[in-house]
Amino acid sequence: MDPLPTEPTDAATRPKILVVDDQTANILLVRDLFKDDYEIFMALNGEQAIEQCQAVMPDLILLDLVMPGMDGFEVCRLLKADVRTRAVPIIFVSAQREEADEARGFELGGVDYIVKPVNHTILRARVRTHLALKFQTDLLSAIALVDGLTGVANRRRFDEVLQADWLQCARLQQPISLLMLDVDHFKRFNDHYGHQAGDDCLRRVAQAIRQSARRPHDLTARYGGEEFACVLPDTDSAGAVGVAHAALAAIRELAIPHAASDVADVVTTSIGVATVVARHELTPQALIEEADRQLYQAKRQGRARVCASSSAEG
Known part of the structure; x- marks a missing residue:
């Protein structure tokens, strides 16, 4: 078996490192050390660190411990509590030498703790090691979350993304839409053409759906059998119906x-569309149930059509 890659090799997708420190000089030092190998982002306090992390989704964070306002421990706790950022490895870089601080950093989810002044050779080695571990973990996770037949996301990935997107849209009071798609009379197709042709049909249908939901943060998933789903965050009813x-x-x-x-x-499909302005008191299950109801209506009305909720509230 070929060894797992240690990091992306495409220069256009260099690993992203977020450096968080209230001293600009420390940030510039790290930037100069890594700028030829990695894409560097900077934050001067904890609040900026949270915003930057959510915006750029770094591959690794170098996090100062002592900062005015929100300290490094609190930044780490908040990032590990967020499903979107909890997997980002955090290396604490601090002048604090107390074992209790180091232990707390690991307890909160940090992967390493480096004491200032930083030895550049050690910092380079540890950054490379933790990036390699992250990319290997990401690769294994991606394999586990892909449907083996069609190459789109599987049901487990669908559940994870819908939950994360729901929480994000609820925080920002944005709409979220869901498409449920079913291949019309697929059992008859299998019976008539055989299962090998059926598998090829599903693969081609899945790719056509994925190409229709074009934004990077839209998700196409195989929901089960001949049924597919598309999660469309920050998408109103008109946009979802268009997709x-x-x-x-x-x-x-x-x-x-x-x-x-x-x-x-x-081959044709029936599609149900549901849209709701996400709220914390609701659940993603309500969106799934409404999309299922609309899919049922599309089938009742003759198939090969789109049915959508009449209300943006779902």
Whole structure:
């Protein structure tokens, strides 16, 4: 088996390091040390660190411990409590030499603790080691969260992303939309053409759906069997219906023959769309149930169509 990669090799996707320190000179020192190998982002206090981390999603954080206002311990605690940032490795870099501080840093989820003044050779080695571990973990996680047949996200990934996107949209009082898609008369397709052709059909349909939900933060997942789902954060009803119609057309344009269908002579899909302004007192399950109801309506009305909630409240 080939060894796992230690870090991305594409120069356009260099690893991102967030340096958090209230002393600009310390940040500039680290920037000069790593600027040729990594993309460096900077924050001068804890609040900026949280904002930067959520905005750029760094691959590693070098975090000062003693800062005015929010200290490094609190920054670490908040990042580890957020599902979007909890996996980012944090290396504490501090002038504090007390064992109790080091122990607390590890207890909060830090992966390393380096005492100032920093030895550049040691810092380089530890940064590279923890980036390598992160990229290996990311690769294994990605494999575990991909549907083996279609190459899109699997149900587990769908559940994780929907929950995270729901919480984010609730915080910002944004709409979130969900598409539920079902291949029309897929059992008949399998019976008529065979399971190998059925598998190829699902692969092509999945890619057509993914290309229709084009934004990097949109998720296409195989929900189960011949059913797919698209999670569209910060998307209102009109935007979601637009994506649904694009997917409907893209799948029909694949022109996969379906002689056993009474809907069309090619493979088609039925799509249910639900949109809600996320709120903490609601749950993502309500969005799933509404999208399912709309999918059922699309099937009742003759299939090969889109049905959507009439209210943005879902």
